[in-house]
Amino acid sequence: xxxxxxxxxxxxxxxxxxxxxxxxxxxxxxxxxxxxxxxxxxxxxxxxxxxxxxxxxxxxxxxxxxxxxxxxxxxxxxxxxxxxxxxxxxxxxxxxxxxxxxxxx
Ligand code: F3S
Ligand code: F3S
Numbered sequence: 001x002x003x004x005x006x007x008x009x010x011x012x013x014x015x016x017x018x019x020x021x022x023x024x025x026x027x028x029x030x031x032x033x034x035x036x037x038x039x040x041x042x043x044x045x046x047x048x049x050x051x052x053x054x055x056x057x058x059x060x061x062x063x064x065x066x067x068x069x070x071x072x073x074x075x076x077x078x079x080x081x082x083x084x085x086x087x088x089x090x091x092x093x094x095x096x097x098x099x100x101x102x103x104x105x
Contacts, residue, residue, distance in 0.1 A: 001036040002046060003071045005064035007053035008032055010103035016045035016054060017084070026074070026084040028093045030100070033074040038082065051104075070094035 004016075008031040016032065017025050024038035025045065034045075034054075046054045055061070060068055074094050081087045092098075 001039040001041065001057050001071070002034050002043070003055050003057050003060050003068045004032055004034055005053050005055060005060060005067040006100075006103070007051040008049070009097060009100055011051055011053070013050050015048045015050065019044040019048050023083045023085055026078075026081075026087060027089045028074060028097070029089075029091050030093050030097055030103075033071045033094075035075055035080065035084075036072050037080055066096060070096055 004025075010030055012027070012030070012032060014027075014032070021042055021044065022038055022040055024035040024040075026033050026035060041056075043056070046056070055064075057068055078087070078090070
């Protein structure tokens, strides 16, 4: 799977959403999350993110390694909806993300 990391927090550019062929990038309150089971590893989202927040799971920088877990845990209650557009914005975040101070302006 691919993983969205800290640079997305409070930015939410959403260019990635337009690229995903399987609609597996879900919107939380302060960042977006890639569904680990729905992502087909096409990689289309990674180059379009203006803040380089998206990484293949093996390439997530060490300082953001907990985002691999966060992209999984975000879906603990949601399960596998099979499409982000029908779900819409989810007014929640992983606890680690919710606890962060305000990020980029
Ligand atoms: Fe976030 Fe980048 Fe997508 S900022 S919403 S991961 S384009
Ligand atoms: Fe979609 Fe990116 Fe995965 S475009 S299929 S989330 S690699």
